[in-house]
Amino acid sequence: MSKRIQAVDLNVYYGDFLAVKDVTMTMEPRSVTALIGPSGCGKSTFLRTLNRMHEVIPGAHVEGEVIIDGNNLYGPGVDPVLVRRQVGMVFQRPNPFPTMSIRDNVLAGIRLNDRKMSKSDGEALVEKSLKHANLWKEVKDRLDKPGASLSGGQQQRLCIARAIAVAPDVVLMDEPCSALDPISTLAIEDLIEELKQDYTIVIVTHNMQQASRVSDKTAFFNIAGAGEPGKLIEYDDTTTIFSRPSVQATEDYVSGKFG
């Protein structure tokens, strides 16, 4: 279920603009890797290259390789749609489908792809995914209500349930708690802790305490100035990054001197 991702000499461009330069790092299976850094440093951009979501933006392209389980995501003949079935994603703002009920939102990955699934299998999958997302107890009596009727934190857990219902190997999270209150954030953080038993998780966060709470390894990205590409400055165990980083910029950032 859980797979290793390696980025090798990855450059990300928006048109001619080099947004992220020369990232090489390995994200281990069954672990949480946090990407931290100031705004505009390219951490979200980098995250989106891990399931080719950056291609949604016209003109965005990459050089280099992202290898999952020995397969290069950017190799010839690779279908981005199939990539995304293996590498799911949770976004900054909860985005349940407004036309669907809670149940249909969980099953969206199956329904939208017209995959056949018996009713009982579907119910079982809904229950399993929602239980996995720590949402089952709260919504089990109102699965037919619209997904948008939930609170922000519940919606985000619904989105996580939706992402894991298609059984990906990797779950990418792009600042999943930045639109949530502290209680909901705590619920999501607990969930991340559980999810890492089964998935490779890569999370972008602005919140350094969150990175230190949930992640096993932390990557610090930085940008030299406006118009410069973002770079991976330091990548190490989270405890090392937050206690004795080897680069001065990392220490300045995690100690709150800038950013």
Place this chain on the structure above:
Amino acid sequence: MMTADVQANQPPAPARTLTTGRLPRLIDVWVALGALVAAALVFAGFGHLDYVAGWLALGAVLYLVAIGILASIVEGRRWATDRFVRSLVIVAFLLAIIPLVSTLWTVVEHGITTLTPQFIFNPEKTQFDRTTFKTVLVAGVWPAIVGTLIITGIAALISIPIGLLAAVWLTEYAQPNHPVRKIVTFLVDVMTGIPSIVAGLFAFALFSLLVGPGTFNGLSAAIALCVLMIPTMVRASEEMIKLVPLELREAAYALGVSKWRTIVKVVLRTSVAGLVTGAMLAIARVIGETAPIYIAAGYTRTAFNADPLHGAMSTLAVVSFRNYVDPDPTQPAVTQAEAWGSALLLIIIVVILNLIARLVAARFAPKARR
């Protein structure tokens, strides 16, 4: 300390209060009534009580002036401006709906007595009255109803898919500065303002070239309506599709859903209420067209023709127009009634289509929060 010095040199500030004088609650209504009465007196003084439009206009002006002055005396400038502008908006609104209500009223007044099952479900025919030994014209618009529905239906069947797909291409596939996109957008904008008679001439010329000169048929009229309908449909659908947040597309992509399925099942599904409304507006835009249909499909007074490929075909708008400008010389009352009746029927059909569209839109709209 600086501020204290400055304040010491200033003259003492006037006492600040948190209240202002307020006019009584229904003052607007009373002032409006007073203004109308005053205006009536003015016109009565000139002996022209029948100048209703002038009376209303003068009343509105007097009302605006009076409420402005009154409020500025009692309530101060900010409230006076507020009252004046609010009153201006209300007056403008009333002015805007006067023609609408007046049209509707006139059509209903003239047309309502004509609307009988006999009128709706029969063609116009002449009957021989055995008591008076005269042939009388009996009004009937069934052929025109069928013609309207067939011609508009064909136009909708052609235009809605083309317009929708063009909008999907413009919003989902074309890069922002794709040259074809620019051309299509430009042409759509130009075509939105095309005079409908031009569309009629286009279709008439097209069929004259294809089939032969002087061809009248329903399909030709439908093509003319397509020329008018497609740009409306493209524009309306484009705006609706653009409203679907990018996040929903991303959510679908992140689940490994292909682009085409995302468009059909997420983007179009989310915007379906707006798309139905857009299609309805496009239909409403063309269903009352007269000139292009008159040119392309001709006109038939009595014959029932449900075949869009052969022969002249009437629609309600054309029947209404013809009967009004060219009444039957012997029985003008009958043809006049027919003109008003078909106009009212047309309005009723548009209302019914609108209601259907609303129901569909409500059924498929994104489920409300809570």
